[in-house]
Amino acid sequence: MEALIEYFTNIPSSHRTLFLVSGLTIFWMIESAVPLFSFKYNKWKHAGINIFFTLTTAIINFAMAFILVKSSDWVVANEFGLIQWVSMPVWLYTIVGLMLLDLIGAYAVHYIEHRVKWMWRFHLIHHTDQNVDTTTANRHHPGESVFRFVFTTVAVFIVGAPMWMVFLYQTLSVILTQFNHSNVRMPEWLDRTLVWVICTPNMHRVHHHYRLPYTDTNFGNIFSIWDRIFGTYIEAPNEKLKYGVDTFMAPEEANNVGTLLKIPFMRYRNTIQYDEDEKL
Template sequence: MERLVAYFEHIPSSHRSLILVGGITLFWLIESAAPLFRFEYNKLRHAGINIFFTLTTIVVNFVLAFILLRTSDWAVQNHLGLLQWIDWPLWVEALVGLLALDLIGAWLPHWAEHQVKFLWRFHLIHHTDTYVDTTTANRHHPGESVIRFVFTTAAVLVTGAPMWLVFLYQALSVALSQFNHANIELPRRVDRLLGLFIVTPNMHHVHHHYVLPVTNTNYGNIFPYWDRLFGTYHEMAGKDLRYGIDTHLSPHEHSQVGSLLKIPFQAYRQPVGPEVVTEKQTA
């Protein structure tokens, strides 16, 4: 455990980049070999759009990173936060810290983005993707990246998480997000087993179904427990899913970077409903 702490205390930027690029590459290959949906799309062009938003997320987080560092250092030095009030064994500190960071820094903002119209306008760019695959994991408007960063900083303050734990959390978050967005479906037994510990593709794909109320379920990022605890868990067969969001099904709105960047500043659109037919997906 001490080695893990030492590694993430001083994790090189190149290693963090490798986690991002390596995850996309691995799940890209897996979903290409055994996809859940055989989409009729230009995979490279689709990836290009999502990689653009991946880069904007990296830029936002890089620019604001000093705030996260200062917040963590200040909390630790002043013994503020859940992890600072109790002398936990190291492995318990890591587990409790990861659970708390996932709840406050990921599940809570995700839920809020679906409930607050102003926040939803930024988040729906993520949901406009009608071809959900591993690159969709990083399809976030720069404004949403700022919103998420605020919640992550608040989570660090509440938990008193040291930076090694923050870096560990971010690494797991990136890798698992790429995994649970990948265009794959796990065998039921494997899904049931993994689903006891982490959010699986089978679980998260449901969240990307294009109409309410299904869209407002399965907000989990790393751990699957919060949705079950707060009553937002939902199951649905992969073959029955249709991706996208019913208010923005026109290709020119969800397949062009310029159009996607403008969406948060347009008038709010009421959900249309399940009668809308999405673009063709063949299982």
């Protein structure tokens, strides 16, 4: 445990980049070998759009990283935050801290993005992808990257997370997000086992169905427990899913970086009302 803490306390930026690139590479190869959907699309062009948004997210996070570091240093120095106030073994301290960071910094902000219209305007860029694969994981509008960063910083204050825990959380978040967006066909027994703990592709891709009510379910990022606790967990036959968001299904809009950047500032389009007969 001490070695893990030491590593993430001093993790080089190059290692964090390596985790990002390695995850994309590994899941790209796996989904190419055992895909769930055989998409008829230019995989490289599709990846180019999503990698553009991955880079904008990385730039924003790098530019504001000092805020996160200062926040973490302050809570540790002042023994502020939930895990600072309760004595527990290091392994439990780590698990509880990671779970709470995931709850506030991922599940909560994601849920709110689907409930607050102005936030949804930014988040729906993530949902416009009609060929969801591992590169979709970091397809976030720069504006969304900012308020996700804000929620992560708030989580650090509430949790009282030291910087090594924040780096560990961000690393797990990157890898699990790439995993649960991957277009991989998983054995049912394996998915049924893993989904009790983490968000699997079979679970998360339901969230990317183009129509309500499926879009407003399965918000989890790392741990699946939050969807179960807050009643947002559902299952649906993955083979019947249709990806995208019903208000932006035109390929010239969903596959154009310039248009995607402008969507939050365009006239709002109301989602199509859900028809019970269309239930999967």
